[in-house]
Amino acid sequence: MPTRLAWADATPARRLPTRRRGQRTEIGSRAEGGAGMRRWLRDNGLAVAMFAAFAVFLLLQSVFGWQTHNEELTEFGADPIGWPAYLASGHFAEAVFENWESEFLQMGGYVLLTAYLVQRGSAESKPEGQTDRPEDDERRATPESPWPVRVGGLPLVVYRNSLSLALLLIFAGSFVGHLLGGTAAYNAEQALESGAPPISAWQFLGTSDFWFQSMQNWQSEFLAVGTLIVLSIVLRQHASPESKPVTVPHAQTGS
Structure with missing residues (x-):
């Protein structure tokens, strides 16, 4: 009867799962893509910051302008307009x-x-x-x-x-x-x-x-x-x- 040690020796070793080549390529591509995006943001940080601020402030201007314009319309007894219609307004x-x-x-x-x-x-x-x-x-x-x-x-x-x-x-x-x-x-x-x-x-x-x-x-x-x-x-x-x-x-x- 095999001893406990013998049983241990006889048990086949478990192999860790290996990644396929395609999986490694996909992971590597994601890592390279993330590094590339970080590099792009670093290289263009000033322009990104300026245009992001522009987009935020323009959006806020449109919202507050829309509210102001509707208040003016209401004062004259006119119906308020929707935000998309305001974006096309004079x-x-x-x-x-x-x-x-x-x-x-x-x-x-x-x-x-x-x-x-x-x-x-x-x-x-x-x-x-x-x-x-x-x-x-x-x-x-x-x-x-x-x-x-x-x-x-x-x-x-x-x-x-x-x-x-x-x-x-x-x-x-x-x-x-x-x-x-x-x-x-x-x-x-x-x-x-x-x-x-x-x-x-x-x-x-x-x-x-x-x-x-x-x-x-x-x-x-x-x-x-x-x-x-x-x-x-x-x-x-x-x-x-x-x-x-x-x-x-x-x-x-x-x-």
Whole structure:
């Protein structure tokens, strides 16, 4: 009769389950995908944060604007509208585009002005006496340079100014959106208040109401940028590219 030890020796060892090659590949792919997503978020964190904040605030604007608009409709004895209908209304379009208009005018103008003007001591200014940077010379193009630089000619001329052009084109589109949305909102308001006939976008462009809306935003945008330019002369923000390093003197221009 076998002893207990013999029985133990005779019992076949249990083999741990092994993963198939396909399972290992799937797990590895998931791990690589997770690492890739984390790497993408790290590499694009600033843009992701900005656009996420934009989406949240735009959503909140639409909700609060919808509630405000319905309160106005109720005051005039009109029926409130649903949220999807509000998103297609002039009230919402006007509010959105008049702000986009001022933002992109400010950014486009700022990019252009910093190419030609200097503010001594500001982190937002190019160094005094600098015209083009060495890297702006197309003769120093490399195989890794963007294709318009390698091609030259008209593509290069456009590409050299493409950032300001893009911002100003978005400004122009936002200006038109503000005009059309404002016209629709103005006509709806006039119809509620007095039953006045609608006016055209061209007519609304000539009203003080339209330009009041634009100017109240434009002035605040340029005030904010001008304030940043001046404050960056004497104030610092550790680790920010919008600030000069903490240890440099106030007179140093550029970051």
